[in-house]
Amino acid sequence: MGARYKDKNWKDAMRVRIDVNNMFEEYIGEKHGIKPEEVDEMAEKIKKAHQNINKQHTEGKLGFIDLPDSQNEVVDEIESYAKENRQNVENFVILGIGGSALGSIALQTALNDAYHNLRDTDAPNIFVPDNVDPERFKSLLETLDLKKTVFNVISKSGTTAETMSLFLIAREYVEQEVGLDDLRNHFIATTSKDSGKLRVIAQREGFKMFYIPDNVGGRFSVLTPVGLVYAAFAGIDIRELLAGAAYMKKLCSTPKVWENPAYINGTLQYLAYQKGKKMSVMMPYSHSLKDLADWYRQLWAESLGKEKSRDDEVINVGPTPIKALGATDQHSQAQLYMEGPYDKVVNFIEVEEFDTDLQIPDLYEDIEGVSYLRSKTLADLLKTEKRATELALTERERLNATIIVPKVNEFTMGQLFYLFEMQTALVGELFNINAYNQPGVELGKKYTYGVFGRNGYEDMKEEYYNRPNKKGKYII
């Protein structure tokens, strides 16, 4: 496709924008709408947030900010590795969970054909089991020709229970199929450069390794080898992806809230939360962006759902992200969004141009209720439904905004990833929380370690088994 991302005009034509008109009083009414002055009044807080983000970045944290334009060497290595090995690979399987899987799934759904794995193409078939369901994983291992399959095992620490279990099982299946000597050609390890158990295993087995920078957390890692290795195998242009992120980084570098797409949307989401809109719906009208909403759901929930502020005050904060899909969910969730409590903000995603379209043929002219569809296209229908839903929500005084994507491609996906990451960083600052940890999931993990007999977790085992007895009369 050439390096079109070096063409300024093309890039500007592909710029992702946010339309926040329907967040404001003028359109939504004074009861629920936000006043522009409320945004202005946030200026000082936003300035401080901006400084804080920059300060942390200068201190070597928030590595995600560097990813768009610091990875030349990494990209060279990934591209040449993929080029060399792609031809022999029929199936590419990602063994990872959460942040190690969701970015690749989002890329797959956005940039591959919707029925990629059923079609005969140059690119390998792609699988992301993303769970430890035994039925599903066994079926996968039995469905694939393991002689032609590569597994990318992704875990920074190498102790993620789900990922390592899948790896151990896959390793055994593959060894049985190809023998011990050939094992190294079927596994890639994507992990920390300097520490961790997966590194030790990969070195021992001679697996190819790619590295996740230590200052990039899992949910911010799609533009590291976590997502890029998969992308290169899938035939996705990773330079264009990074160029998109770099383009958005520039747009998001100003502290001026009215000019910064991440800051304006983040600020409005924050203000809406303060007004009792505790849920944030992401609703793309495009099947290919369906799993971007799922990726965002992790980013938003895990970053912003926190018990304590940075000052150690108990605040139990966090908007709940909800993924939805237009037009499908008009037939499932729209009734609630239109008439239920005023507790949501809807972020639509509208795609301006689809790669292809389908004309609705001119049939059944005499049948009223069907004939009006004639000569329209599916893209017409999808876009009209989006705007009709937007208008209806607005008339019902429901806050909504629209992220406008000129076309779904590598460049716009790169923009979207960076946009939402920076938006999340800002809102974390506004809530005065640490958006980069996840202390709330430790307890559950420790119980599992205890039950499974991991050294050092004997107490947890005891606590797990000493849970209060359940009452039979409460099991119906």
Add this chain to the structure above:
Amino acid sequence: MGARYKDKNWKDAMRVRIDVNNMFEEYIGEKHGIKPEEVDEMAEKIKKAHQNINKQHTEGKLGFIDLPDSQNEVVDEIESYAKENRQNVENFVILGIGGSALGSIALQTALNDAYHNLRDTDAPNIFVPDNVDPERFKSLLETLDLKKTVFNVISKSGTTAETMSLFLIAREYVEQEVGLDDLRNHFIATTSKDSGKLRVIAQREGFKMFYIPDNVGGRFSVLTPVGLVYAAFAGIDIRELLAGAAYMKKLCSTPKVWENPAYINGTLQYLAYQKGKKMSVMMPYSHSLKDLADWYRQLWAESLGKEKSRDDEVINVGPTPIKALGATDQHSQAQLYMEGPYDKVVNFIEVEEFDTDLQIPDLYEDIEGVSYLRSKTLADLLKTEKRATELALTERERLNATIIVPKVNEFTMGQLFYLFEMQTALVGELFNINAYNQPGVELGKKYTYGVFGRNGYEDMKEEYYNRPNKKGKYII
């Protein structure tokens, strides 16, 4: 598989139960927990709700209550039709949206192999596009051998814009492939018996027709031909499915809340909502129940999200259903559920026995942090993680309950469908709303009709185009 559903012992062993221990003060603490007395105090309201449900049913409404045990003729017809035609069908495509698709998707994910469409089996490949995305639908039509494909077009009215558009396009593609004479062998129409546009079209074209009872709404229709025709083609035992629903119907026929699984869970969800837990998470720890959660999401949102009470009072009520998946979403949403606001109830689904399991092999004995996984199985891991998460949530005073499913099969799926339908009916009564309409989505539909030039919607077109001008400065 034989008629095991006629064996009382087997049925009792397959009984779906609900464990609501962790909804109560005794386990959750007094700040957020529900007191058993609060449930007792609901007795009068529940009795009235029960009477109301029975009254509506006696009046010929709420047809879903009749489905488990009134469909012998329909089942005979579907089974013999599927038996006759199944062999020649390589692909079975459902053209429907919302309630016409979600039940079949739930059945497919639950009862077919996880990689069904990639494996060579007796049953046809199954596709449910469920949206009007042009890229995805075009890819489907080009991927399938249309000579060996049957489309089941599902719409009660025959005017659902999305379904009819897909049908019109599919019809043209199929005609080009097989010719006009053979068209009738590639389409089934599932629609109203007595009215509607799809009926007219099907009669004209000579399509096989199946009927949706007029007193069964879309989101309650999975156990009508809407779901059953698909199921029969997929090799699912529809008699066992209905037997499961009949079994649960019996369990849910008592007005005694402490003995009725639908009523106890419905009542507790209702009480939790009154205490500010406005979100209801459905989180199965089993990939195969993932899309049951999505089916439930429509049922719950569209039935209970209502502006007005039956007395025409503006109440803007409705809990927001959220689908999640264990263990995957422990790495995405659990942080928020553990530490965020106290605004959720989690309904776990735990599967007691999986169809198959995978042993984690005994490798890397010397590597601490990996070695503790040895000799366990994936099912062990999944179940332990569920219980660990449950325990951690409970310690953090977060309301949760567990739906226990002995095994995922037709009989338990039938139970689950009926259980959630009856639970929804009860909660609708408790909120004093009409749980069977969806007035909130009409406005958006009308705008689309207007823009597309459907007769009678000229006003809506005008209103659509007269929307207030958006401000450029709010598009960033």
